[in-house]
Amino acid sequence: MRARIEDVAAAAGVSMKTVSRVFNREPNVREETRLRVEEAARQLNYRPNTSARSLAGRRSYLVSLLYDNPSPSYIMEVIEGVLAACEQSHYGLTLRPVDFGQRGHVESVETLISQYRPDGLILTPPLTDDAALVRRLRELNVRYATISAKRDGGGIGATLDERAAAADMMAHVVALGHRRIGHIAGAWRLAGYLDGLRQAGIEPDPDLVVEGEFSFESGIAGARQLLDMADPPTAIFAANDDTACGVLYEAAARGLRVPEQLSVFGFDDTPISRQVWPSLTTVRQPSREMGRIAAQQLIAAIDGHGPAHMVRVPYQLQIRHSTGPAPRR
Amino acid sequence: MRARIEDVAAAAGVSMKTVSRVFNREPNVREETRLRVEEAARQLNYRPNTSARSLAGRRSYLVSLLYDNPSPSYIMEVIEGVLAACEQSHYGLTLRPVDFGQRGHVESVETLISQYRPDGLILTPPLTDDAALVRRLRELNVRYATISAKRDGGGIGATLDERAAAADMMAHVVALGHRRIGHIAGAWRLAGYLDGLRQAGIEPDPDLVVEGEFSFESGIAGARQLLDMADPPTAIFAANDDTACGVLYEAAARGLRVPEQLSVFGFDDTPISRQVWPSLTTVRQPSREMGRIAAQQLIAAIDGHGPAHMVRVPYQLQIRHSTGPAPRR
DNA sequence: TTGTAAGCGTTATCAT
DNA sequence: ATGATAACGCTTACAA
Numbered sequence: 002m003r004a005r006i007e008d009v010a011a012a013a014g015v016s017m018k019t020v021s022r023v024f025n026r027e028p029n030v031r032e033e034t035r036l037r038v039e040e041a042a043r044q045l046n047y048r049p050n051t052s053a054r055s056l057a058g059r060r061s062y063l064v065s066l067l068y069d070n071p072s073p074s075y076i077m078e079v080i081e082g083v084l085a086a087c088e089q090s091h092y093g094l095t096l097r098p099v100d101f102g103q104r105g106h107v108e109s110v111e112t113l114i115s116q117y118r119p120d121g122l123i124l125t126p127p128l129t130d131d132a133a134l135v136r137r138l139r140e141l142n143v144r145y146a147t148i149s150a151k152r153d154g155g156g157i158g159a160t161l162d163e164r165a166a167a168a169d170m171m172a173h174v175v176a177l178g179h180r181r182i183g184h185i186a187g188a189w190r191l192a193g194y195l196d197g198l199r200q201a202g203i204e205p206d207p208d209l210v211v212e213g214e215f216s217f218e219s220g221i222a223g224a225r226q227l228l229d230m231a232d233p234p235t236a237i238f239a240a241n242d243d244t245a246c247g248v249l250y251e252a253a254a255r256g257l258r259v260p261e262q263l264s265v266f267g268f269d270d271t272p273i274s275r276q277v278w279p280s281l282t283t284v285r286q287p288s289r290e291m292g293r294i295a296a297q298q299l300i301a302a303i304d305g306h307g308p309a310h311m312v313r314v315p316y317q318l319q320i321r322h323s324t325g326p327a328p329r330r
Numbered sequence: 331m332r333a334r335i336e337d338v339a340a341a342a343g344v345s346m347k348t349v350s351r352v353f354n355r356e357p358n359v360r361e362e363t364r365l366r367v368e369e370a371a372r373q374l375n376y377r378p379n380t381s382a383r384s385l386a387g388r389r390s391y392l393v394s395l396l397y398d399n400p401s402p403s404y405i406m407e408v409i410e411g412v413l414a415a416c417e418q419s420h421y422g423l424t425l426r427p428v429d430f431g432q433r434g435h436v437e438s439v440e441t442l443i444s445q446y447r448p449d450g451l452i453l454t455p456p457l458t459d460d461a462a463l464v465r466r467l468r469e470l471n472v473r474y475a476t477i478s479a480k481r482d483g484g485g486i487g488a489t490l491d492e493r494a495a496a497a498d499m500m501a502h503v504v505a506l507g508h509r510r511i512g513h514i515a516g517a518w519r520l521a522g523y524l525d526g527l528r529q530a531g532i533e534p535d536p537d538l539v540v541e542g543e544f545s546f547e548s549g550i551a552g553a554r555q556l557l558d559m560a561d562p563p564t565a566i567f568a569a570n571d572d573t574a575c576g577v578l579y580e581a582a583a584r585g586l587r588v589p590e591q592l593s594v595f596g597f598d599d600t601p602i603s604r605q606v607w608p609s610l611t612t613v614r615q616p617s618r619e620m621g622r623i624a625a626q627q628l629i630a631a632i633d634g635h636g637p638a639h640m641v642r643v644p645y646q647l648q649i650r651h652s653t654g655p656a657p658r659r
Numbered sequence: 660t661t662g663t664a665a666g667c668g669t670t671a672t673c674a675t
Numbered sequence: 676a677t678g679a680t681a682a683c684g685c686t687t688a689c690a691a
Contacts (some may be wrong), residue, residue, distance in 0.1 A: 003444075005684060016662045021686065028661055048445055051545035052390070053684035055381035055666045071407035073601070084425060092632045093446070095422065116377060117422070134462045217605050220473060246605045253607035272402070273602055345678045350670060356676055385683045572666035604669060 003070045004045035013041035013184030024304075051093070063093045064133055064299060065119035067110065067128050069101040072243060074271045075288055079125060082292025090300045095119060099134075101127055107137050114143060121145060121299045123158070123292075138301045144308075147301035148291050150269055151189050157298040157309040159291040162191040166284045166316040167238070167268070171197020173282075174264055175275055175316060180326035181206070183234035185213040185223035185248070188241050191269060209234055213244050220247015228255065228263075236264035242271045249323065270319050276315060279322035333374035343455055355377060361609060370569035374487040392422045393628060394448035396439065396457050398430040401572060403600045404617055408454060411621025419629045424448060428463075430456055436466050443472060448473060448629045452487075452621075475628035475638075477620050480518050486627040486638040487583070488620040493522040495613045496567070496597070500526020502611075502647060503565045503593055510535070512563035514542040514552035514591045515579070519569050519597060538563055544572050549576015552602035557584065557592075565593035571600045578652070589654030597646050608651035615645055 010017045016033060018162075022030045023038040030038075055061050057100030066083055068076050080096075087094050097113050099104050114120070122145040128134060129150035138145055147157035167190045174182060180203060184194045191210065198205050211226050213219040220239055224247065227234055239245035249259060257263050259279055267274060270285035294312050302309040339346045344367060348635070351359045352367040359367075370376075395412055397405050397432050409425075416423050427443050429435050449476040457463060458479035467474055475487035496519045503511060509532060513523045519537065527534050540555050542548040549568055553576060554562055568574035574596030578588060586592050588608055596603060599614035623641050632639040 005682080017685080018687095021660090022661085025686090031660065034660080046444075050385070050684050051386035052381045053445070053667090054686075056379070056385055056669085057684075057686040059667070059686085061381070072400035077402035077406060080425065081427065084427065093424065094411065096425070098413065100411065117380070166634065217601075243605065245667060250605065250607045250609075272546075275607060276572065276602060277606055280579075322637045335668080335670095346669080348676085348677060354670085363676080382683090383670075385685085386668075386691085387668040389669085389681075398675050491678065612668095 004047040005190070006047070006049070009038065009041050011045050012045060013038045026271050032198070047294075049091070061118045062091065062120050063094075063095055063117055063119040064123060064296060065097055065113060066123045066125070067097045067099050068125045069099055069128055070270070072078055072241075074273070075269065076125065078288035079292035082289040083123060083296040086296035086300065089215040090304070091205050092120075092296075092298075099128060100130060100138055107129075107134050110134060111137070111141070114141065120303045123148065123299060124296050125149070144299065146295040146302070146303055147311075148295045149286070157295075157302055157311055159280055159298070159312050159314055160295040160315050161286050161291070163190055163268075163316075164196065166286075166318075167193020168196040168200065169193075170238065170266055170268075170282075170284055172200065173320065174238075174266065174324055175201040175203070177236075177264065177324060179234075179236040179264060180327070181209065181232065181234040181236075182239045183209045183211070183223075183227040183237040183254070185211055185220060185227075185237065185239045185244050187213050187215040187240035187244070187245050190238075194238055213246060214239050215241050217247040217250070219242045220244035220249075221251045222247075223249040224251035228252075228257070230297065236266070236324070239265065239267045242267040242269045242274045242281060242283055245283070245323070246273060246277055249279075249281070250279055259323055262328055264324040264327070266324050281319075282321045282324040283319050284316050285319050287314055290314060333371075333376040333391045335376070335378070337374055338367065338370050338376050342367045369480065379565070389449050390422075390447045391420065392446055392448045393450050393452060393625060394424040394425055394426055394442060394446060395454070396426045396428050396450045397454045398428055398457055401570075401598070401600050401602075403602070405454065407617035408621035410605065411623070412452060412625040415625035415629065416637060419626075419633070421449075421625075428457060430460060432475070436463050439463060440466070440470070443470065443595050449632045452477065452624050452628060462564070473628065473631055475624040475631070476640075477539075477624045478615070484640075486631055486640055488623040488627070488641050488643055489619070490615050490643050490645050490646075492519055492597075493525065495615075495647075496522020497525040497565065497596075498522075498647055499595060499611075499613060501529065502649065503567075503595065503653055504530040504532070505587070506565075506593065506653060508551050508563075508565040508593060509656070510538065510561065510563040510565075512538045512552075512556040512566040514540055514549060514566065514568045514573050516542050516548075516558075516569035516573070518529055519567075523567055542569050544570050544573060544575040546572045546579070549573035550579075551576075551582045552657075553577040553580035555626045557586070565595070565653070567593065568596045569649040571596040571598045571610060571612055575602060576604055578606055578608075578610075579616045587621075588652055591657055593653040593656070603648070603650070609652045610648075611653040612648050613645055616643055619643060
């Protein structure tokens with residue numbers, strides 16, 4: 002049968018409590034004792050029983066990841082990172098898909114909480130900026146970390162300076178000679194777009210900004226609107242890669258060559274950006290890393306081991322084949 | 331504080347054990363008693379404590395999903411289905427990424443088992459056909475269900491007749507006039523490719539079949555090999571959508587128009603198949619549904635509620651824009 | 660620094 | 676058909 006804490010205690014010649022202290026990294030254990038316990042545990046291949054730990058400790062050792070449905074590859078990357086951090090700290094992970102737009106989505110999260118009693122939550126966009134949800138979590142006194150929140154109200158988690166990234170991207174195409182640059186927005190990367198224009202001394206044209214919603218379809222719709230203009234843009238900045246793919250699709254349908262006749266760039270560096278022709282110029286965010294950091298910060302906050310922060314991670318421009326010199330007019 | 335089984339028992343005027351019987355659908359409870367207990371539980375908003383249940387019952391009420399890394403969107407769909415089934419049966423879900431090729435991947439699964447003690451596992455391709463892993467699971471007497479296993483050795487889970495699907499796809503392009511059809515294989519969809527040729531009375535040419543590994547890169551490599559032939563194919567059947575995208579990429583790089591000069595088709599109907607130009611002809615498999623079914627069958631086997639099976643689900647050809655009439659020679 | 664004893668909320672066992 | 680009581684393996688509170 003499986004070794005219990007009692008067995009380890011006996012083998013190490015100490016009490017159960019001491020073994021417990023070692024495994025929970027509590028203070029007040031002599032170094033020598035600790036080593037003896039660790040050796041005994043290894044010998045017996047001891048693994049703490051999670052259920053017993055939860056029951057006695059009145060906590061679940063569970064972290065819950067809430068996501069709406071941005072891109073599957075994005076979420077899978079985040080999951081990888083979160084899983085890595087959880088593993089290391091002996092926490093489990095529960096997944097919770099949430100329908101952001103839906104009525105009752107906050108209640109669905111409350112159900113999750115009362116059923117699984119997670120020790121903390123991790124929010125991904127767009128849930129990070131769901132005011133109703135966040136307010137309720139505060140009321141319920143449930144800990145949470147955020148990934149890429151628009152506003153980090155002094156919370157914990159991981160962010161990236163999307164505005165600066167967007168502005169850098171703009172500088173890239175401006176350097177290629179583009180002056181009329183369209184934007185299919187999903188709201189917040191817009192600020193960087195405007196910064197980029199301003200820094201280049203280009204007057205923003207409101208007609209060049211159309212609403213999007215981070216989907217392939219809105220990329221097609223946005224591209225149509227922009228390309229049908231009397232004076233169409235020579236470059237289009239899509240708010241994410243899926244949208245950029247929609248632009249690419251519409252361009253191909255019109256027989257427009259990219260990047261010779263139209264430059265296109267996205268955001269996120271999802272795998273699809275490498276798997277389309279031409280491959281997509283985009284901004285890479287270290288999603289896996291951000292998942293890992295958010296989970297680490299959350300667990301640190303739960304365990305009270307050291308202070309938890311909002312960590313800013315670096316971005317990276319990925320210049321590929323969908324951007325090129327502006328065409329002569 | 332949260333209601334316990336004891337509170338419900340008191341409120342219903344019965345013993346704890348009777349409440350336990352009701353919640354676990356055990357026999358030997360009078361209908362009237364059952365109703366009284368259920369009413370009391372509702373009044374008190376009682377939810378069984380999972381940790382206590384696991385500890386006392388010596389089972390985890392946990393199902394674990396093992397995946398390597400086919401496409402993220404595929405796994406996300408499967409997860410959705412599995413989650414839905416788990417929710418319904420009050421089981422939790424644990425995720426376990428496994429490096430199929432890696433040394434020690436079986437040990438990593440054993441670690442998962444000894445740590446989380448899941449009541450059952452769900453295997454996705456290519457782990458479904460990992461002989462070493464499956465053998466070990468049998469030895470350890472660990473229950474598992476499979477999704478899209480090549481060989482269903484009398485196991486439980488969900489499958490789809492990939493061979494027939496591949497053959498149907500072949501019939502489609504043969505009807506379009508193609509005779510030289512290449513295949514970038516990842517092993518098992520090959521049988522359907524050969525069936526399709528045979529049914530059309532076309533002699534298979536071994537040179538037209540190249541090895542792939544279900545990746546974008548192998549699509550590029552395979553396409554190069556096939557298109558560099560003296561007598562190149564007019565159509566290429568890629569073993570999955572990612573590979574097909576690689577073919578599309580290479581075709582674009584060579585200035586080959588699809589489908590006018592080359593037809594391409596894939597397998598899986600991942601979102602990318604709609605987001606490339608031209609959109610991809612492919613086979614749709616109901617991944618979400620398969621996840622749900624596999625989890626249901628697994629849980630049925632665990633709980634012993636009725637017999638569990640290997641369920642065959644229907645596929646569907648998605649004819650899009652990447653296949654067209656064969657070019658004149 | 661280390662140990663003892665009393666739970667944690669449920670299910671299993673054995674009665675009735 | 677129902678109930679009393681002892682586990683289950685760990686942590687907490689308190690003691691030494």
